[in-house]
Amino acid sequence: xxxxxxxxxxxxxxxxxxxxxxxxxxxxxxxxxxxxxxxxxxxxxxxxxxxxxxxxxxxxxxxxxxxxxxxxxxxxxxxxxxxxxxxxxxxxxxxxxxxxxxxxxxxxxxxxxxxxxxxxxxxxxxxxxxxxxxxxxxxxxxxxxxxxxxxxxxxxxxxxxxxxxxxxxxxxxxxxxxxxxxxxxxxxxxxxxxxxxxxxxxxxxxxxxxxxxxxxxxxxxxxxxxxxxxxxxxxxxxxxxxxxxxxxxxxxxxxxxxxxxxxxxxxxxxxxxxxxxxxxxxxxxxxxxxxxxx
Numbered sequence: 001x002x003x004x005x006x007x008x009x010x011x012x013x014x015x016x017x018x019x020x021x022x023x024x025x026x027x028x029x030x031x032x033x034x035x036x037x038x039x040x041x042x043x044x045x046x047x048x049x050x051x052x053x054x055x056x057x058x059x060x061x062x063x064x065x066x067x068x069x070x071x072x073x074x075x076x077x078x079x080x081x082x083x084x085x086x087x088x089x090x091x092x093x094x095x096x097x098x099x100x101x102x103x104x105x106x107x108x109x110x111x112x113x114x115x116x117x118x119x120x121x122x123x124x125x126x127x128x129x130x131x132x133x134x135x136x137x138x139x140x141x142x143x144x145x146x147x148x149x150x151x152x153x154x155x156x157x158x159x160x161x162x163x164x165x166x167x168x169x170x171x172x173x174x175x176x177x178x179x180x181x182x183x184x185x186x187x188x189x190x191x192x193x194x195x196x197x198x199x200x201x202x203x204x205x206x207x208x209x210x211x212x213x214x215x216x217x218x219x220x221x222x223x224x225x226x227x228x229x230x231x232x233x234x235x236x237x238x239x240x241x242x243x244x245x246x247x248x249x250x251x252x253x254x255x256x257x258x259x260x261x262x263x264x265x266x267x268x269x270x271x272x273x274x275x276x277x278x279x280x281x282x283x284x285x286x287x288x289x290x291x292x293x294x
Contacts, residue, residue, distance in 0.1 A: 007245030011253045014237025019110070019260035020230030023268055024223050025098055026106045032217035037098035038208035039216075040224060041201060044094070047228020048235055049198035055236075056191040079186050083193065086179035087200035093172030094201060100166035104159055106269070107277075110261045111147040112166035117251035118144065119174020124181055124247045132248040139290040143255040146283030149276045150258050177242055184243030194235045255284045 001009075025040055093113075100109045118140060124130040132140075183193055216224075241250055259281060265271035273281075 003244040004249055007241045007243075007250045008253055010237045010241035010244065011250050012237075012256050014234045014241060015254055015257035016260050017230045017233030017235075017237055019257050019264055021227045021234060022097075022101060022106055022110055022113075022230075022261060023264035024227035024230060025101050027268055028220045028223045028227070029102060031219035031223060033214060034102065035214045035216060035220065035224075036208065036212065037095050037102065038205045039214055040098045040227070041091070041094050042205035042209055043221070043224040044098075044228045044231045045198045045201040045205070047225050048232035049195065049202060051229070051232040052191055052194040052198055052235070056189075056195050059189075059191055076186070079183060079188050082179050082183050082186070083188070083196050084200075086176050086183065086193070087197045089172045089179065090176040090197050091201045091204045093169045093176060096165040096172065097169035100162045100169065103162035104166065105271075106265055107150060107258075107261060107271070108152075108163065109166045110257060111150060112163060113170045113173065114147050114255055114257060115144070115167060115170035116173035116177060117247070117254045119171050120177040120181075120242075120247040120251050123175050123178035127178060128182055128185075130181075130246050130248060135290070136248045139252050139287045142290065143252045143284050143287035146280040146287065147255060147258050149280030149283065150262065150273070152276065177238060177247065180239050181242040181247060184239070190236060190239040190243060193239050194232070197235065198232075252287050255287070258284060 021044065025044070028035060028040065097109065097113050100112070121132050121137070121140065125132060180193060184190070238254075262271070262273050262277065262281075266273070
């Protein structure tokens, strides 16, 4: 497989993982009292941290068995700053997205969160010098239009602030993914990036949980562990994807998350796509094909 093909597979797996995560976060509210976004984030990231640590240690042991020299994460000052920036942006994005999912329909929240590819391409252009062609920007615009038909969001009334938080989550995620791209160019390992981010996010949530801890049912704990598994798949997928290929080449495929979200909405919440949603799905597919031939 070419690096671009590997990137496409990884980003599609990531889209599925993040759709599963969002569905579990929303589903947890149906099995007990409301839980804060900080607490949801902590449980989600604890699972991701455990999985990332297992992968990281296994890679280290495999390298040692192969007789290779000791390998240590590349932690130059620039890489360390990028790790902190990626982690801070990603954590803010999770807090904002989880807050929004507690108030708005899952499709609306995920659509606004899917502005992330726009901001990823923009940040990669501004800070990494990876310029996007007019055709690639056009494909992203078509895909984004498709998500509007799928979710049909509205910035009005009591949902204005939660919807704005969902959009903020997309901005933060876009910045975080651009940092991931830069970290991979500096040869920082994907597993280490996920370990660092997950640990950072867990620690960031602790003060809020100490100030206010919401009791949870067993079902909520299990569901949030499912969110953690989905989040881990999403993190590893996005980290590998932007290591293999430039955002301008694969970012549009992150919109497959909308298709997965619609499927979870149908299976878990009885949400049946209408004719506008079907039209939106078609636009997303057209955008993917257009970008693939850019």
